[in-house]
Amino acid sequence: MDEPLLSLRGLTKAYPGVVANSDVSFDIGQGEIHALLGENGAGKSTLVKMIYGLVRPDAGTMSLNGGAFAPGEPSEARRAGVAMVFQHFSLFDALSVAENVALGMETPPKSRELAQRIRDVSEEYGLPLDPFRTVGTLSAGERQRVEIVRCLLQEPRLLIMDEPTSVLTPQEVEILFSTLRQLKAEGRSILYISHKLGEIRSLCDTATILRRGEVVATCTPSETSSRELAEMMVGASFAAPEARAHAPGEMALEVTGLSLPAPGAFGTPLREVSFELRRGEVLGIGGVAGNGQDELLAALSGERLSPRGTVALKGADVSRDGPIARREGGLLSAPEERLGHAAAPNMSLVENGVLTASRREGLVSNGFLDWSRARDFAGRVIERFDVRTPGSHVPARALSGGNLQKFVIGREILQRPEVLVVNQPTWGVDAAAAAAIRQALLDLAADGAAILVISQDLDELMEISDRFAALNEGRLSPARPVAELSLEKIGLMMGGAHDMEVAHVHG
Numbered sequence: 001m002d003e004p005l006l007s008l009r010g011l012t013k014a015y016p017g018v019v020a021n022s023d024v025s026f027d028i029g030q031g032e033i034h035a036l037l038g039e040n041g042a043g044k045s046t047l048v049k050m051i052y053g054l055v056r057p058d059a060g061t062m063s064l065n066g067g068a069f070a071p072g073e074p075s076e077a078r079r080a081g082v083a084m085v086f087q088h089f090s091l092f093d094a095l096s097v098a099e100n101v102a103l104g105m106e107t108p109p110k111s112r113e114l115a116q117r118i119r120d121v122s123e124e125y126g127l128p129l130d131p132f133r134t135v136g137t138l139s140a141g142e143r144q145r146v147e148i149v150r151c152l153l154q155e156p157r158l159l160i161m162d163e164p165t166s167v168l169t170p171q172e173v174e175i176l177f178s179t180l181r182q183l184k185a186e187g188r189s190i191l192y193i194s195h196k197l198g199e200i201r202s203l204c205d206t207a208t209i210l211r212r213g214e215v216v217a218t219c220t221p222s223e224t225s226s227r228e229l230a231e232m233m234v235g236a237s238f239a240a241p242e243a244r245a246h247a248p249g250e251m252a253l254e255v256t257g258l259s260l261p262a263p264g265a266f267g268t269p270l271r272e273v274s275f276e277l278r279r280g281e282v283l284g285i286g287g288v289a290g291n292g293q294d295e296l297l298a299a300l301s302g303e304r305l306s307p308r309g310t311v312a313l314k315g316a317d318v319s320r321d322g323p324i325a326r327r328e329g330g331l332l333s334a335p336e337e338r339l340g341h342a343a344a345p346n347m348s349l350v351e352n353g354v355l356t357a358s359r360r361e362g363l364v365s366n367g368f369l370d371w372s373r374a375r376d377f378a379g380r381v382i383e384r385f386d387v388r389t390p391g392s393h394v395p396a397r398a399l400s401g402g403n404l405q406k407f408v409i410g411r412e413i414l415q416r417p418e419v420l421v422v423n424q425p426t427w428g429v430d431a432a433a434a435a436a437i438r439q440a441l442l443d444l445a446a447d448g449a450a451i452l453v454i455s456q457d458l459d460e461l462m463e464i465s466d467r468f469a470a471l472n473e474g475r476l477s478p479a480r481p482v483a484e485l486s487l488e489k490i491g492l493m494m495g496g497a498h499d500m501e502v503a504h505v506h507g
């Protein structure tokens with residue numbers, strides 16, 4: 001076998017109360033697509049941050065192309081040929097694609113030349129992108145292309161991708177995969193983090209599986225079933241969610257002709273959105289990111305008020321009520337962006353629990369916070385949703401992405417909502433925990449709650465929804481029973497093809 005591109009030997013990194021990586025050793029071959037798999041908090045992000053020079057290992061060594069490799073900062077890793085596309089993009093909305101790319105370069109070329117290079121790379125790798133478009137107007141898939149093109153301009157030997165498909169439509173996933181296969185054919189290597197086992201099985205040559213910071217297995221994903229992969233990750237078997245039979249009940253949430261202007265320069269207006277949601281029912285709303293999902297959630301949660309007569313909760317007009325009044329009426333919600341919007345990063349989990357649960361859980365009495373009840377509530381969320389953390393005193397930012405997501409969703413579910421609106425409930429959550437969250441949503445519905453799930457994960461929507469509707473440029477399609485729909489029809493309802501045209505307007 002050829003010499004590996006990257007060898008990791010005994011990498012170890014501890015944080016207070018948790019060993020994030022313990023004696024991790026494996027190799028990534030030249031031209032190999034290598035999957036890194038593991039439950040939430042297994043240590044995947046920590047490991048790639050060490051490779052990318054963002055975190056220093058406490059012990060262990062790395063070698064790249066046979067030479068010692070110990071990047072002290074990302075620019076050093078980049079110079080050595082390591083590039084990384086992050087889960088959360090670091091782009092400036094108000095700048096153009098080319099300006100954003102230039103910002104990440106140490107010595108950017110003149111803007112004309114850079115625009116040409118961007119066009120060349122985007123054509124060569126089948127990633128349509130217009131260098132002069134303002135980033136704020138791009139879909140999530142297009143933003144990701146900006147990040148990928150920015151990486152490819154550095155001619156990387158190793159490209160690290162952290163959950164790249166969580167923001168993509170099925171069609172965009174196909175485009176991304178052909179780009180990755182092309183990079184592999186050129187002899188470049190890819191380290192691929194994902195919780196989507198089907199994708200890993202079709203794309204990756206090898207998989208390394210981490211559990212609680214340690215390498216527990218290495219396998220060939222195409223020869224391993226998704227169930228086997230999942231079981232290696234959790235070290236146990238797990239059950240797929242099961243819907244309990246139920247008949248839809250009374251009207252819980254009725255939205256009628258809801259139109260709202262875009263909240264800012266880069267938001268999406270809502271256009272005549274109408275739907276009904278009954279008790280006991282799960283309505284799934286799909287769509288490409290940036291088609292009004294955040295705006296719809298804000299209008300339902302009460303963060304943004306809408307014209308009278310547009311939002312009715314259990315028959316009462318709540319269009320002009322803010323979030324606190326709606327929560328009191330039984331409508332709870334969890335937005336997509338977990339750090340900053342759903343959770344305050346520097347506050348502890350106890351405090352984050354208080355943020356949305358203080359009234360419904362009676363955590364405040366006579367104007368004073370009841371700390372012991374608040375700790376008890378956070379503790380119950382942690383236990384019930386298997387949030388991996390040293391304790392409820394830990395600040396939200398110290399949790400792995402998936403564990404914080406479990407906390408944010410669990411916090412709402414435990415408050416026994418009558419209507420629950422969630423956006424991307426299992427984003428970044430591993431297979432077993434995602435199954436547990438979906439099961440909790442189904443159980444809530446079976447107990448008579450009305451649930452609205454906004455998600456880009458079509459498999460998820462198909463699995464848990466009774467009816468499905470698609471958001472496209474702020475318009476909502478009529479809802480259809482899921483039993484009548486194929487995945488392909490849903491893809492078309494989403495209008496997922498609209499941003500795939502080659503956008504060479506300035507070419």
Ligand SMILES: Nc1ncnc2c1ncn2[C@@H]1O[C@H](COP(=O)(O)OP(=O)(O)OP(=O)(O)O)[C@@H](O)[C@H]1O
Nearest residue numbers: 015020040041042043044045046398399400401402
């Ligand atoms: N900056 C930090 N401070 C304290 N603890 C941390 C920090 N970063 C990570 N951890 C802890 O290290 C462990 C591994 O986290 P890591 O983010 O690497 O997991 P992950 O496998 O990427 O998870 P996910 O799939 O949820 O993103 C977790 O227990 C996490 O809480």
